[in-house]
Amino acid sequence: MTVQYVTHPDLARSVTASPNQPAPDTGGIAAPAARRDAPPRWHHRHVLDLDDFSRDEIELVLETTDEMREVLARDIPRVPALRGTTVATLFYEASTRTRASFELAGKVLGADVINLSASGSSVEKGESLIDTVRTLQAMGVQVIVMRHPRSGAPYLAAAHCQAAVVNGGDGWHAHPSQALLDLYTIRRRYGTLAGLRVAIVGDIAHSRVARSNIWGLTTMGAEVVLCGPPTLLPSGIGPRISTAREEVAFPHVTIEHDLERALRGADVVMALRLQKERMQSGLLPGLREYARRYQITAERLALAQPDALVMHPGPMNEGVEIAPEVAHGGQSRIEEQVTNGVAVRMALLFLVARGG
Amino acid sequence: MTPRVVMTEDDLRRAVVRIAHEIVEEARGADDLAVVGIQTRGVALGRRIAALIEGFESTQVPFGSLDISLYRDDLGLRGVKPTLHRTDLPRSITDTRVVLVDDVLYTGRTVRAALDALIDFGRPQRIMLAVLVDRGHRELPIRADFVGRNIPTRRDEVVRVRLRETDGRDEVVLGTREELR
Numbered sequence A: 001m002t003v004q005y006v007t008h009p010d011l012a013r014s015v016t017a018s019p020n021q022p023a024p025d026t027g028g029i030a031a032p033a034a035r036r037d038a039p040p041r042w043h044h045r046h047v048l049d050l051d052d053f054s055r056d057e058i059e060l061v062l063e064t065t066d067e068m069r070e071v072l073a074r075d076i077p078r079v080p081a082l083r084g085t086t087v088a089t090l091f092y093e094a095s096t097r098t099r100a101s102f103e104l105a106g107k108v109l110g111a112d113v114i115n116l117s118a119s120g121s122s123v124e125k126g127e128s129l130i131d132t133v134r135t136l137q138a139m140g141v142q143v144i145v146m147r148h149p150r151s152g153a154p155y156l157a158a159a160h161c162q163a164a165v166v167n168g169g170d171g172w173h174a175h176p177s178q179a180l181l182d183l184y185t186i187r188r189r190y191g192t193l194a195g196l197r198v199a200i201v202g203d204i205a206h207s208r209v210a211r212s213n214i215w216g217l218t219t220m221g222a223e224v225v226l227c228g229p230p231t232l233l234p235s236g237i238g239p240r241i242s243t244a245r246e247e248v249a250f251p252h253v254t255i256e257h258d259l260e261r262a263l264r265g266a267d268v269v270m271a272l273r274l275q276k277e278r279m280q281s282g283l284l285p286g287l288r289e290y291a292r293r294y295q296i297t298a299e300r301l302a303l304a305q306p307d308a309l310v311m312h313p314g315p316m317n318e319g320v321e322i323a324p325e326v327a328h329g330g331q332s333r334i335e336e337q338v339t340n341g342v343a344v345r346m347a348l349l350f351l352v353a354r355g356g
Numbered sequence B: 001m002t003p004r005v006v007m008t009e010d011d012l013r014r015a016v017v018r019i020a021h022e023i024v025e026e027a028r029g030a031d032d033l034a035v036v037g038i039q040t041r042g043v044a045l046g047r048r049i050a051a052l053i054e055g056f057e058s059t060q061v062p063f064g065s066l067d068i069s070l071y072r073d074d075l076g077l078r079g080v081k082p083t084l085h086r087t088d089l090p091r092s093i094t095d096t097r098v099v100l101v102d103d104v105l106y107t108g109r110t111v112r113a114a115l116d117a118l119i120d121f122g123r124p125q126r127i128m129l130a131v132l133v134d135r136g137h138r139e140l141p142i143r144a145d146f147v148g149r150n151i152p153t154r155r156d157e158v159v160r161v162r163l164r165e166t167d168g169r170d171e172v173v174l175g176t177r178e179e180l181r
Helices: A009-020 A033-037 A055-072 A097-108 A129-138 A153-159 A176-190 A208-219 A244-249 A259-263 A287-294 A334-354 B009-027 B041-057 B109-119
Strands: A086-091 A112-117 A143-148 A164-170 A197-201 A223-227 A253-256 A268-271 A309-311 B004-007 B033-038 B063-066 B097-105 B126-134 B146-150 B157-162 B171-176
Touching: A055 A097, A055 A176, A055 A208, A055 A334, A086 A097, A086 A129, A097 A112, A097 A143, A097 A164, A097 A176, A097 A334, A129 A143, A129 A153, A143 A153, A143 A334, A153 A164, A164 A176, A164 A334, A176 A208, A176 A309, A176 A334, A197 A208, A197 A259, A208 A223, A223 A259, A253 A259, A309 A334, B004 B009, B004 B146, B009 B041, B009 B097, B009 B126, B009 B146, B009 B171, B033 B041, B033 B109, B041 B063, B041 B097, B041 B126, B063 B109, B097 B109, B097 B157, B109 B126, B126 B157
Parallel strands: A086 A112, A086 A143, A143 A164, A197 A223, A197 A268, A223 A253, A268 A309, B033 B063, B033 B097, B097 B126, B126 B146
Antiparallel strands: B004 B171, B157 B171
């Protein structure tokens, strides 16, 4: 996969600017050579999806997350790294963990965090997205964490303001911070992502979590198996149903309709939330039918590697896409995902605010 | 002017041994003493000092590493890379006497950040500062308790400490930024 920096016009500027500018006296004049001479590893003004992240950049996020976990483990988890930085969470869609963890992440790093949601703000009076982000920018907000039901909305925001935009989930498109915390959780267990077999099961077609995970996992060298009912699988992905060109684009992603074959030999089993509205739109006959064929049960999990990780981005429908004894069993990393989510979001805020 | 070696391998070794002796003398032993190195070359120096003190006093000296990136006041300025290193302190530093170790003392801003970081972990009984090189030009009211060598410098010069652990050899070099690039 090629690294697509083209979507970031600021990249060219930052890369060409730095070698010409003398490094400021940082006090650590004898600071390590790596800090002084190494090319910058961070090229993003915004974090919109993982499709334009290189392996090295993902690695930087994961390494930074390790150090953020150390901060979180302290008696008083608070450092002044983002003191004087204002972070706004702007959520046009419901969220518990993403919003709470971004807010907590900002506060642990010493940033000022303000929370806005569509209800109760000028959005209800018909203010446009562009006007809203420009208003925030005019107030001195430097980082906007945004969730929106429309795919692509954060890209629009990013194109119309100077603040850094972090995508907290947009429509069916992308959820980069969730994918990064998934990568981190897997890497903590296995030490690497390369060569692992990751089965993602459920409503792939409508899942921004699955999409960002596919980018992240394949960039890091993992094999991805997507499994779900045919109506909930995206077209145009994986060698089986794709055109020849897309086969080249996603050589490490396969589509599998049979759950047992998808799970066999998997190192990680990721269940996705099944949304009830899929029933109303006629994509699924019923919950019970879905659970019978696609629920991750203890019996099916036994087909995966003996110590395979069980993950779920939450919120879970226990008894639908995942059996309660699996969700809370010994192989489950679902709670750890939430804990790691705070550290990963600290790393992202730190890098977008200070990495440029 | 070409870069010149201001401390050779032998100079460096003697300076580190002397610092270790001075610490033990000043602290009257190694009880409740902990050594904390500032990432990254302060860690290598700190390890050497802690090992030497353990040899002199036949006792264990807790050692920790400290990354001060999250406490810098120049984060986000051009050229400062947000690469974090490991912070791993002894279990408790409260009521211990901490020797903070860094390679070069210059403006004092690194040490200021390190003091803030350290104090977030507890309340040491005392914090001392040991540096291999003091090159002057302080911008804050900070001084070192133990100094390997005072080296007068101009602001446009660079002091480059090279250590076996990080650079493959022990020496201290002084030159201009261009010369040492």
